[in-house]
Amino acid sequence: MTELSSHHRATADAYDGVAVRYAELFRNALDDLPLDRAVLAAFAETVRAAGPGPVAELGCGPGSTTAHLRDLGLDVFGVDLSPVMIDLAREAYPDLRFEVGSMDALELADDRLQGIVSWYSVIHTPPQNLPSYFAEFRRVLAPDGRLLLAFFESEGEPTTAFDHKVTTAYRWPIDTLAELAGEAGFIEIGRMLREPCEGERFRRGHLLMRLEK
Numbered sequence: 001m002t003e004l005s006s007h008h009r010a011t012a013d014a015y016d017g018v019a020v021r022y023a024e025l026f027r028n029a030l031d032d033l034p035l036d037r038a039v040l041a042a043f044a045e046t047v048r049a050a051g052p053g054p055v056a057e058l059g060c061g062p063g064s065t066t067a068h069l070r071d072l073g074l075d076v077f078g079v080d081l082s083p084v085m086i087d088l089a090r091e092a093y094p095d096l097r098f099e100v101g102s103m104d105a106l107e108l109a110d111d112r113l114q115g116i117v118s119w120y121s122v123i124h125t126p127p128q129n130l131p132s133y134f135a136e137f138r139r140v141l142a143p144d145g146r147l148l149l150a151f152f153e154s155e156g157e158p159t160t161a162f163d164h165k166v167t168t169a170y171r172w173p174i175d176t177l178a179e180l181a182g183e184a185g186f187i188e189i190g191r192m193l194r195e196p197c198e199g200e201r202f203r204r205g206h207l208l209m210r211l212e213k
Contacts, residue, residue, distance in 0.1 A: 008081055008102055011124050014167040015061070015082035023062035023088045030068055035194050036150070039206045040065070043117065043148040044072035046189065046208070050144050053114025058103035058137075059121020063089030066096055069117065079103060104133045108140045115146040123151055123169040127159050134184035143213045147186055151177065153193060153205035162202075174205045185212045 015022070030037055047055060053075070057066045060078025062085055069076040070093075077097035080086050089098040101107060103121065116137050125133060137147055154160050154171040161170050178188050186209040194204040 007126065007129075011167055012081040012083070015080075016084040018165075019062065019082060019084040019088055022085075023064075023092070027062070027064050027092075029064070033197070035192060036204075036206075037068075039148065039150070039192050039208065040068060040117075041072060042190070043115065043146060043208055044069060044074050046210070047074060047115040047146050050114060050146060050210075051142075053142060053145075054112070055115035055117065056106075056108075056113055056140075057117045057119065058106075059118060060089060060098065061085050061121075063093045063096065063098060065117070065119050066098070067093045070096060074115070079106065104129070104136045106136060106140050110139055111142045113140050113145055114142055115148075116141060117148045117150075119148070119150045120152075122149065123164070124167055125170070127170060130180060131184065134181050134186070138184050138186070138211060141211045143211060145211045146189075147181070147207075147209045147211065149177065149181070149205075149207045149209070151205050153203040155203050171202060172205065174207065177205070178207055178209075181207065181209055186210065187212055 055074045055076040057078045060066045060080045063078055066076055066078040079099050079101040081102055083100050086098045086100050152171040154173045159170055159172050161168055189208045189210055192206040
C-alpha cells in the first residue's frame with residue numbers, strides 16, 4: 001500500500017478509534033432497511049447480467065455489507081483505510097478477502113473489476129478531491145462495469161460539510177454527484193432517494209451507474 005496522505009491518515013485513525021463500537025452498531029443495519037437492500041440487490045443483478053468478474057466494496061469497514069453482497073451471489077472482496085476495521089472484518093467473515101488500502105490508489109490492474117460498491121465511503125472525501133476517486137474507479141473497472149454509490153443527500157442545498165460522528169463528512173446533491181461521475185465516464189442506470197429512518201439525520205442518496213463501453 002502506498003503512503004497515506006495526511007487526510008487519509010486522519011480518517012484511518014478516526015475509524016481505528018471507533019472500529020469495535022462501529023462494528024457492533026452496524027453489523028445488522030441492513031436488516032431494517034428494505035430499500036437499501038433492494039438497491040444492493042439491483043446492483044448485484046446488473047453485475048451478474050454484465051458478466052462474471054470480481055466486485056470490490058471500497059470503504060468496507062467491518063465487512064457486513066461485503067458479506068451481504070457475497071450472499072447475493074457476487075465474487076466480492078473489501079478494501080478499507082482502517083487496519084482495525086480490516087482486522088474485525090477478517091475475524092467476522094474469514095471466508096472473505098479484506099485488504100487495507102485507499103480507494104483512490106488501488107493496488108489493482110486496469111479493467112480488473114466487474115463492479116464497485118462505495119457504501120457511504122466517499123462521504124469523507126473533500127469535494128475537490130472526488131474527481132480523482134472517480135478516475136480511479138474508471139481505471140480498475142472493466143468496460144460496462146457497475147458502480148453503486150450510497151451517500152448523504154443534501155436535500156436542495158449545495159455540497160455541505162457536517163459533523164459526522166467519526167470525522168468530517170459531506171452531503172451531496174444527487175444531481176451534482178451524478179454529473180461528477182458522468183464526467184469520469186459513468187452513465188446513470190437509476191437512482192433512489194430515501195427519507196431518514198428513525199435515528200437518522202439526513203436523506204440518503206443512491207446512484208447505480210455503469211462505465212461506458
